[in-house]
Amino acid sequence: MLPRLSLLLLRTFPRDLMAARVASRAFSTAAYFRRSPTLFPSSSVCFHASSLCSDSSVFGGRLSALRCEDRSISKVFASQRGYRKVRRRPAKSRKEKELELNVDICIEEQLPDDSEILGIAEMLRLNVPMAMKLAFDSLKNSEYKTREPAVDDVGCFDTVELSVLLCNDEFIRKLNKEWRDEDHATDVLSMSQHVPELKLPILMLGDIVISVETAARQAEERGHTLIDEIRILLVHGLLHLLGFDHEISDEAEAEMEEEEELLLKSLGWKGKGLIQSANDAETNGMPHIDNPDDCRENLTHELLKDRKKEGSLRFYKPKFSYIFCDMDGTLLNSQSQVSSTTAKALREALSRGVKVVIATGKTRPAVISALKMVDLAGKEGIISEFSPGVFLQGLLVYGRQGREIFRRNLDTDVCREAFLYSLENKIPLIAFSEDRCLTLFDHPLVDTLHTIYHEPKAEVMPSIEDLLAGVDIQKLIFLDTAEGVATTLRPYWSEATRDRATVVQAVPDMLEIVPSGTSKGSGVKMLLDHLGVTANEIMAIGDGENDIEMLELASLGIALSNGSDKTKAVADVIGVSNDEDGVADAIYRCTF
Structure with a gap:
């Protein structure tokens, strides 16, 4: 069992630095905003990966093998909550100054220990640093006109930190409601934690929250696997953290779409970018549903x-x-x-x-x-x-x-009295004896007990004594109209049985007589x-x-x-x- 930790990094920013920049899209809505230190509960499985990058145009053309290291802040945070520590890989010695990519892949507490989800989380430990490296490389000398340049020269940082949280629709819906006032689930949310004014040596890129539940539906609709869809959402969310925003203008949408396609192709990942998939869906006449719940009827909101x-x-x-x-x-x-x-x-x-x-x-x-x-x-x-x-x-x-x-069996005297009443008033009565049904005469209502209610076909017995001989009866059922049960049968038998038996009803047109105290x-x-x-x-x-x-x-x-x-x-x-x-x-x- 993996430890369940919080995605939250232990940093606090002034509230005035937490302004939200929101971006949404038909079918696949992504939000980009500065997050609060209390955004996530302390309840998620967390994988930690650390990668060193060097010898590239920005930090080298080579991506080293992933390694894990114990950071004191993570140790304190885990031990304070009594969680088990994540396993770490031995750290490599650093021969030169290199940009270190620290990535946490987290699984929200309410996601079960599904083998596919755990496998995807492990895969993301490798995939996310690769995507970050290529995305950073593409920023150098880029000529995008609409991208916000808050994150530009990553080479001036010692470390870049990013968290990716996998969750379900219920969790992401709460975030969407709290931060964007949109009361529905979405596929991906991006939350920036970068504050340029602080001039820190660490680029705290932020968090990407992905609903695996929504991703699974979209993967099925688009004809690829769940990991393919999650990678597409990862790229979309990462680009938002790097300053792309397809909502501000058509030009911005075109630039972000181009970068999505370029990154996916460079990484060798399957599927179209999120923006292109949404545009294709609109072109093909698929309806845009911001909130799928609006389609349901006959239930309250x-x-x-x-x-x-x-x-x-x-x-x-x-x-x-x-x-x-x-x-x-x-x-x-x-x-x-x-x-x-x-x-x-x-x-x-x-x-x-x-x-x-x-x-x-x-x-x-x-x-x-x-x-x-x-x-x-x-x-x-x-x-x-x-x-x-x-x-x-x-x-x-x-x-x-x-x-x-x-x-528990019914009193024999009660059974005998009930069958006498049935014969005298021509009201059908069924005796239940374990897996058998017994009666004294045929009647259409008796047949419905078998043909409609699936009960064993009633056996017609020649007399009351023959019916009672050698069997234990657990309960009796009178069959009549709902009115007959309510106005005649129930009042009569409630009085007649007194403390010897009890009358109950499961459906309006049947009265059951069962042993008292059961x-x-x-x-x-x-x-x-x-x-x-x-x-x-x-x-x-x-x-x-x-x-x-x-x-x-x-x-x-x-x-x-x-x-x-x-x-x-x-x-x-x-x-x-x-x-x-x-x-x-x-x-x-x-x-x-």
């Missing part, structure tokens, strides 16, 4: 601000180890299906190490059936016969390897204890009254907007509805 983009979770660390999720009205939409958007979000969460556990009133076979339709059932999916889960409103709980750790929430608590997981590690998503305890238990409880008022009242967050991919939205907005 605040929801949009925090929502990660699809395919971007690899650039974030999970906030939770587990997601406990309800099925009907939550994971399933109004057609009792898992949407493709929700399925994709679930796969992304799984790929990032987040475990998804189902907590539902359904049987396990019903859940397997529903998720099999989107290839999320089985060993590599969310649910299988060997995965943990809470079923039948917490009356059946399966732990590690899918082994049963809890079962609930989905208690089943979740039991499973957490079995797995050795604390409530602080889980996020829970639900919609019905039967989800209330689960949402209260979780570190973050999310009720979808289609849920009951009582459920939404106890939730930490109210998400969008199940027909608006509420679970996917919760994953992209809250899990990472």
